[in-house]
Amino acid sequence: MPDMLALAAQNMLSPVILCFVLGLLAAVARSDLTIPEAVAKGMSIYLLFAIGFKGGVAVAAHGVNLTLGKAMLAGIALSFLLPFLAFALLRAITAMSVTDAAAVSAHYGSISIVTFVTATSVLQAQDIAAEGYMVAVAAAMEAPAIISALWLASRGGARSEGDGDLWREIFLNGSIVLLVGSFLIGAITGDKGMARIEAFIVTPFQGVLCLFLLDMGLVAGRGLAQAGKLLRGGTLAFGMIMPLLGAATALLAGLALGLSTGGVALFMVLGASASYIAVPAAMRVALPEANPSLSLSLALGITFPFNLTLGIPLYIAVAQGLTGG
Amino acid sequence: MQTHLAKRVEIIIEAPMETRLTAALEKAGVTGFTILPVLGGSGRSGRWSREGQVGRAGMVAVICLIRPERLDALLDAAFAVVDRHIGVVSVTDAQVLRAERF
Numbered sequence: 001m002p003d004m005l006a007l008a009a010q011n012m013l014s015p016v017i018l019c020f021v022l023g024l025l026a027a028v029a030r031s032d033l034t035i036p037e038a039v040a041k042g043m044s045i046y047l048l049f050a051i052g053f054k055g056g057v058a059v060a061a062h063g064v065n066l067t068l069g070k071a072m073l074a075g076i077a078l079s080f081l082l083p084f085l086a087f088a089l090l091r092a093i094t095a096m097s098v099t100d101a102a103a104v105s106a107h108y109g110s111i112s113i114v115t116f117v118t119a120t121s122v123l124q125a126q127d128i129a130a131e132g133y134m135v136a137v138a139a140a141m142e143a144p145a146i147i148s149a150l151w152l153a154s155r156g157g158a159r160s161e162g163d164g165d166l167w168r169e170i171f172l173n174g175s176i177v178l179l180v181g182s183f184l185i186g187a188i189t190g191d192k193g194m195a196r197i198e199a200f201i202v203t204p205f206q207g208v209l210c211l212f213l214l215d216m217g218l219v220a221g222r223g224l225a226q227a228g229k230l231l232r233g234g235t236l237a238f239g240m241i242m243p244l245l246g247a248a249t250a251l252l253a254g255l256a257l258g259l260s261t262g263g264v265a266l267f268m269v270l271g272a273s274a275s276y277i278a279v280p281a282a283m284r285v286a287l288p289e290a291n292p293s294l295s296l297s298l299a300l301g302i303t304f305p306f307n308l309t310l311g312i313p314l315y316i317a318v319a320q321g322l323t324g325g
Numbered sequence: 326m327q328t329h330l331a332k333r334v335e336i337i338i339e340a341p342m343e344t345r346l347t348a349a350l351e352k353a354g355v356t357g358f359t360i361l362p363v364l365g366g367s368g369r370s371g372r373w374s375r376e377g378q379v380g381r382a383g384m385v386a387v388i389c390l391i392r393p394e395r396l397d398a399l400l401d402a403a404f405a406v407v408d409r410h411i412g413v414v415s416v417t418d419a420q421v422l423r424a425e426r427f
Contacts, residue, residue, distance in 0.1 A: 159409075165344075165345070169341075222374075280382055281340075281341040281382065282341075284339050284341045284342065284410070285341050285342065285345075288409040288410045288411070289409060292339075292382075292411075293373070296382075
């Protein structure tokens with residue numbers, strides 16, 4: 001255990017995580033530091049494209065195997081399952097209404113692609129290999145949680161509004177299209193494709209991620225300030241307990257699938273992270289009575305910084321400890 | 326200068342509902358509107374700001390200038406969309422030039 005904690009502490013000292021901490025502290029200290037919205041959006045497009053493309057190239061190099069299909073199915077199952085766990089926990093330790101608990105559960109069953117990208121980068125920096133197809137698993141885990149949450153809400157008597165447009169918006173969400181699209185381009189073009197654009201998507205990646213996480217730190221810091229006003233006791237605790245439960249569930253699945261050390265760590269990150277981009281918009285359409293500040297403050301103000309500062313290093317250390325990597 | 330009476334309807338609504346609202350307005354024959362981003366504000370859920378919002382979050386303002394006799398049709402169409410959602414709908418009297426454009 002002490003070895004695992006020492007490893008976790010060592011994992012924290014990466015430029016990307018420290019940039020996030022800088023943004024977080026700047027926001028908490030009410031600095032006027034800001035990254036222009038268009039620049040942040042441009043960086044997120046770059047990062048999604050790069051991570052998707054690299055994942056596709058890795059799959060092209062190693063080939064498609066049965067574990068890929070199993071990992072995808074496990075990811076989908078996990079995304080369906082985690083909202084039930086989150087909902088039960090919320091109803092047990094908070095006084096949240098059924099509608100609010102269902103909406104929050106959807107966020108925790110889905111994933112945060114920024115957390116995933118950061119974890120990938122930390123793994124790369126430490127030369128820990130991970131399966132390239134984890135990018136596709138991440139994309140597959142975005143939506144199923146929404147279905148579980150809507151079922152939980154309707155079972156509890158809440159009225160939900162779901163139309164064809166909603167599902168189109170969820171499945172064709174910009175991040176998913178870019179991630180899956182670049183993954184497929186990477187898988188089709190393979191190493192030759194990589195050789196052509198390597199200078200653009202490999203070398204600058206870490207620097208762009210640092211700046212992007214500086215911005216996300218600022219965003220999370222403001223979310224943290226909001227969370228401080230809005231969240232109390234059990235709700236606050238949920239924001240830190242749920243990622244650990246999600247990571248533990250994903251750990252079991254990752255070990256059962258026989259994933260590599262990096263793969264298990266990434267699967268834990270996916271299980272632990274909470275969506276704050278795709279799901280909030282879907283919940284505003286489908287469960288309009290749910291309080292959006294509650295879900296967003298928890299996912300963005302508590303769980304996101306928790307995962308980036310403590311979670312990722314911890315999940316990597318646990319994966320290393322249990323897989324011998 | 327000759328001016329004409331019109332109604333100015335301002336609907337402040339959550340950004341994810343924007344396309345649904347504008348589609349409903351178009352279906353009701355309201356083809357002229359302006360969409361503006363909202364920087365922030367304060368409401369029942371407390372203060373909020375566009376700054377730091379991630380994804381398609383926050384609010385937008387949809388503004389329509391129409392002839393008074395078309396107001397009810399617009400409000401019916403808008404209400405069907407915004408009824409259960411966070412937002413504000415307000416109607417004010419306005420004067421417009423070139424009445425034929427509304």
